[in-house]
Amino acid sequence: MTWRDTFRTAVEAVRTHRLRSALTMLGILIGIIAVILSVGLGQGAQAQVQSEINQLGTNILVVSPGSSTSSSGSRGGFGTSSTLTIHDADALSSTASAPDVQAVAPTVTRSVSLTNGTTNWTTTLTGTTSSWQTVRSRAVTSGRFLTAADEADAANVVVLGPDTASELFTTGNPVGQMVTYNGIQLEVVGVLAELSSSESTSSNDVAIVAFSTYSQRLIGGTSRDSVSEIYVKATSSGTLSAAYQETDALMLNLHGITDSSSADFNIATQQSLLSAANKVDTTMALMLAGIAIISLLVGGIGVMNIMLVSVTERIGEIGLRKALGARPGSIRRQFLVEASVLGLAGGLLGVALGIVGAIVIPHLSDTHVVISVPAAVAAVAMAIVIGVGFGVYPASRAARLAPIDALRSE
Amino acid sequence: MTAVLSSAAEAVRSVEPPVIEMIDVDKVYAAGSLEVAALRSVSIRIERGEFVAVVGPSGSGKSTLMHIVGCLDVPTAGVFNLAGHDVAGLAENQLSDVRNRMIGFVFQQFNLLAYLPAWRNVELPLVYSRIDPGERRERALAALAKVGLADRADHRPGELSGGQQQRVAIARALVTEPALILADEPTGNLDSTSTGDVLDLMSELHADGRTIVLITHEADVAARASRVIQIRDGQVSPDELTDRDDPTTLVASSAAIDAGAS
DSSP, X not given: OOXXXXXXXXXXXXXXXXXXXXXXXXXXXXXXXXXXXXXXXHHHHHHHHHHHHHTTOSSEEEEEEOOEETTTXXXXXSTXXXXXXXXXXXXXXXXXXXXXXXXXXXXXEEEEEEEETTEEEEEEEEEEOTTHHHHHTOOEXXXXXXXXXXXXHTOSEEEEOHHHHHHHOSSSOOTTOEEEETXXXXXXXXXXXXXXXXXXXXXXXEEEEEHHIIIIIISOOXXXXXXXXXXXXXXXXXXXXXXXXXXXXXXXXXXXXXXXXXXXXXXXXXXXXXXXXXXXXXXXXXXXXXXXXXXXXXXXXXXXXXXXXXXXHTHHHHHHHHHTTOOHHHHHHHHHXXXXXXXXXXXXXXXXXXXXXXXXXXXXXXXXXXXXXXXXXXXXXXXXXXXXXXXXXXXXXXXXXXXXXXXXTO | OHHHHHHXXXXXXXXXXXXXXXXXXXXXXXXXXXXXXXXXXXXEEEOTTOEEEEEOOTTSSHHHHHHHHTTSSOOSEEEEEETTEEOTTOOHHHHHHHHHHHEEEEOTTOXXXXXXXXXXHHHHXXXXXXXXXXXXXXXXXXXXXHTTOGGGTTOOGGGSOHHHHHHXXXXXXXXXOOSEEXXXXXXXXXXXXXXXXXXXXXXXXXXXXXXXXXXXXXXXXXXXXXXXXXXXXXXXXXXXXXXXXXXXXXXXXXXXXXXXXX
């Protein structure tokens, strides 16, 4: 029996038992969809986190308040105030004590609601200094960014992110117009350029004011000097570790701490943020892969079950084929090919539905799904391997049947 | 195997060995610790072009004989030459090839594949001898024409009457031009009209020079054959000649029986 005839016979057998074949394929199909979507979701989440970390800028260190030690947990400042202050940022900006630091941007943020007439939009209000633009490598499309003068005057001016601007001002140039926060009018002096990212809107939806404006006029509070994060930009990627050392030494000195293990601040690099994020992603990916493999295994057992039923049901056919001159090898091949046709068909359908899912899911929820070509190819290969692997035993049983026993069962 | 078979075919042409030559064939089945002798010292000789009926009550061993003649099973002891070729000691793959090339089976239950049209059922043995699809279809249609079903080639078995189905099965047995057509109770599931049709077809094939072995328990079916072999308790008894018998085969077969009995 030629391979062509074997393949034709297998396809005919699959088509003859439509419902049974469809149910068998369903098992494989669900497994393959699980593989495609779990890989896609894992990679999507990873890409999202990576792009958010990359959007911080280049050669960035992030100094955040508090520290985590194994014995005492998180160490914060007095009350609710942060252990980081604007004075730390000022000290870090000094070229004398930190020569490898190019720019420093202290930030303090709060989620607020801005209004323009009747239009209302909730965004992240960020208080910072004029160096934020350098540190975060952001451009301004119209108007200007904050200046040192705005900082000195605590001027009521604001720079909007592109998404924020388009939400608040549906028509016309927002520059020169007013937005209101909590009854205080702020003049829009500039709009940031869109950050080329489809994944994250957080970088494009911001309202930036001078730190002094933020602390003295808009938010206030008891700890007007405290900041939530200090972004430190090194002069180049080669000086990043030197900048790290200088920042660490200077901060310890400023806070009067001699033992670096009891520091009340944390310095993170993009690298450390990425590896922390990847560690979480790897755990998630392993978990999803585990679920996918289990569902594929269940699909494979389904194939084996159906093939065993098929062999039992077609004992007469097997006996006849043997009487007519089919060698045991031909019978084995016929059933193996039948099992792999089921696997292949289930796999291809699974990939097709998985891709549909990867396109539909981002529209339904805010997750990003990457369609991975290697994962799709591997999934189809896996489906065939499962078909063949779980088909071996039923096929061998069919091949071993003695023709007289098989004919007698009619 | 091909070489062996073709040399066997050559041997047939040169010295015309019998299609079936069994000498002292035993078949013993082990049922648990009990050994059941299904065939005891059976010797049969069937020449080319004979139409032989094997008759016997159920349990007589005629099914076992049919399985051995059909190369579906191998004898426990004895010599079995099929068309001059010793098949007693062949391995499974070789037996498959012998069945494929030298034997055409006709079963009581027809054993057609329900999901294939008539001509695809007929071509099935040719699929296993790796003949290309064009020739297969041609030969299948010719065989269907031979049994008078040329116009039913694309019908599935379910769309045919019992008699027509059995004729499709006969076409399938003919398509490989086998040395032997082996029919196991071919009329057992048919009404009297269809039985007549099928037996007429058998007689016609015999007239064309084909060798036919027909296994039956019905006397009127056996009467169509030119020679009847009785089997009882695993042993063959001397032949009964029918009125259509040919004196040359009579001599040959009697000699074989004598040899077997001695």
